[in-house]
Amino acid sequence: MMAMARVPEPEVMDGDLEVRAYRQADFRAVNLTCARRALRAADRAGAGSEGRAIDLGTGPAEIPILLCELAPGWRVTAVDASRPMLEAARWNVERAGLASRIRLVQGDAKRLRGLRRRFDLVLSNSLLHHLEDPAPFWREVRRLARPGGAVLVQDLFRPASRAEARRIVARHAGGESRLLRRLFYRSLLAAFSPEEVRFQLRVAGLGALEVRRVSDRHLVVRGRVRP
Ligand SMILES: C[S@@+](CC[C@H](N)C(=O)[O-])C[C@H]1O[C@@H](n2cnc3c(N)ncnc32)[C@H](O)[C@@H]1O
Numbered sequence: 001m002m003a004m005a006r007v008p009e010p011e012v013m014d015g016d017l018e019v020r021a022y023r024q025a026d027f028r029a030v031n032l033t034c035a036r037r038a039l040r041a042a043d044r045a046g047a048g049s050e051g052r053a054i055d056l057g058t059g060p061a062e063i064p065i066l067l068c069e070l071a072p073g074w075r076v077t078a079v080d081a082s083r084p085m086l087e088a089a090r091w092n093v094e095r096a097g098l099a100s101r102i103r104l105v106q107g108d109a110k111r112l113r114g115l116r117r118r119f120d121l122v123l124s125n126s127l128l129h130h131l132e133d134p135a136p137f138w139r140e141v142r143r144l145a146r147p148g149g150a151v152l153v154q155d156l157f158r159p160a161s162r163a164e165a166r167r168i169v170a171r172h173a174g175g176e177s178r179l180l181r182r183l184f185y186r187s188l189l190a191a192f193s194p195e196e197v198r199f200q201l202r203v204a205g206l207g208a209l210e211v212r213r214v215s216d217r218h219l220v221v222r223g224r225v226r227p
Contacts, residue, residue, distance in 0.1 A: 003193060004161055011081070011131060030125075031066055036070065038150075042152075045120070047120040052117065053074060053119055054078075054115070054121070054122055055067075055123045057124055058078035060089050061078045062092065064098075065092060065096045065102065068102060077102075077115070077117075081109070110137050117144075118145065118146035119144055121152065122141050122149065123151075126154070126187070129156055134192070135204065138204035141206065142204055142206055148226075150222075150223075153221040154221075155219060156217050156219075157191050157193055157194055157197075162189070165188040194211045197211050197219065197221060206225065208224070208225075209222065
């Protein structure tokens with residue numbers, strides 16, 4: 001059977017309704033799992049109790065906040081291209097009392113030339129599927145990680161069919177607003193398959209990273225950037 005073709009979606013989330021719907025949704029369980037996975041990846045890469053992470057496409061900064069709560073010695077640079085998302089992030093970071101450890105940066109994760117620092121951990125959740133062309137994103141992931149640094153990128157993967165995408169939306173977002181269910185469905189159609197992600201990584205010189213399906217809808221890319 002032919003795999004379902006990808007239907008890209010708009011890259012930056014800056015519509016008011018979209019931002020509000022995303023902020024109001026409860027992603028805590030997925031976000032907490034992602035923060036824990038990121039810290040385990042950093043641990044395996046030899047990071048100690050103190051470290052620097054960068055979160056690409058941070059949205060409302062919920063993952064940096066969880067990461068800082070789990071690991072009090074860590075600091076995070078949290079990047080998003082959307083001004084309204086960063087406003088939501090600022091509000092959340094201040095409410096969590098973490099403004100001294102989470103730096104918010106408005107920028108395009110595909111070209112962050114102003115950021116020269118190398119990070120112990122490069123992290124991203126649910127950004128990859130927004131990108132029409134992911135090649136520059138992976139080049140930035142490679143450039144931003146210190147030699148031997150950890151990478152943890154989590155995203156949706158594309159289901160085999162639209163019918164399967166509809167089933168996934170009903171299973172995991174049946175109680176959410178219509179707008180959020182539509183966004184989720186569109187994101188599933190825009191997502192890459194694990195095979196496509198493996199190909200992207202090989203092209204970017206990141207072929208040593210592992211790609212695994214970790215649920216009925218998520219894949220995880222993890223490992224270390226070769227020194
Ligand atoms: C689905 S949200 C995920 C937010 C967050 N990572 C989370 O898991 O809650 C995707 C985010 O990526 C941002 N984004 C999309 N393209 C981007 C780009 N090229 N550079 C930086 N951020 C981008 C969007 O504005 C949006 O806030």
